[in-house]
Amino acid sequence: MTEKTPITLTVNGRNYTIAVEPRRTLADAIREDCGLTGTHIGCEHGVCGACTVLVDGEPVRSCLMFAAQADGKQIRTVEGLAKDGELHVMQQAFMDHHGLQCGFCTPGFLMLAVGVLEREPDISDEDLLDVLSSNLCRCTGYQNIVKAVRAAAKEMRGQ
Ligand code: FES
Ligand code: FES
Structure with missing residues (x-):
């Protein structure tokens, strides 16, 4: 059995000290x-985007990164989006615009969209579409996801 190494993942501001094999x-x-x-x-091989989280503010497919590579980095997951019982504007927009059906892809879309808009609030509509096309959804047909992200983008820009 491969030896486990202790690492600390900081997820949504909380430290988790865990022991992992190098390939985890x-x-x-x-x-x-x-x-x-x-x-x-x-x-599990970087195609669907369902596993997207933010690592030091950047959207990352967490199935393609080893846990050891994230040692000491700031990680954000969908659990960290709502604050004090209030949904993040992106979550609210997904609800308002029916941007989900089964919800399997939703955490990945939320983290991708939040990560991109925080880094690049003035991203063009076209580029936003390009970014969102990297994640797969098998239910919604994408239209409502795009509507939701565009609405949240406006709000995040304070418009
Ligand atoms: S599970 Fe990571 S990209 Fe599909
Ligand atoms: S809502 Fe079902 S896969 Fe996207």
Whole structure:
């Protein structure tokens, strides 16, 4: 058996000191070692985006990153979006615009959209569409996801 190494993941501002094998993915560590199952795993090879989290503010497919690579980094997951019982504007927009059906892809879309808009609030509509096209949804047909993200983008820009 491969030896486990202690690492500390900071997820949504809380430290989790865990022991992981070198090959453990960040997605598995978040779900199984930190107990935060809001991050979903679909394809497990970087295609669907369901596992997207923010690592030091940047959207990352957590099935493609080793947990050890995230040692000491700031990680944000869907569980950290709502504050004081209030949904994040992106979550609210997904509800208002029916941007989800089964919800499997939703945490990935939320983290992707929040991550991109926080880094680049003035991103053009076209580029936003390009970014969102990297994640897969098998239910909604994408139209309402795009509507939701555009509405939240406006609000995040303070318009
Ligand atoms: S589970 Fe990571 S991209 Fe699909
Ligand atoms: S809402 Fe079901 S996969 Fe997107």
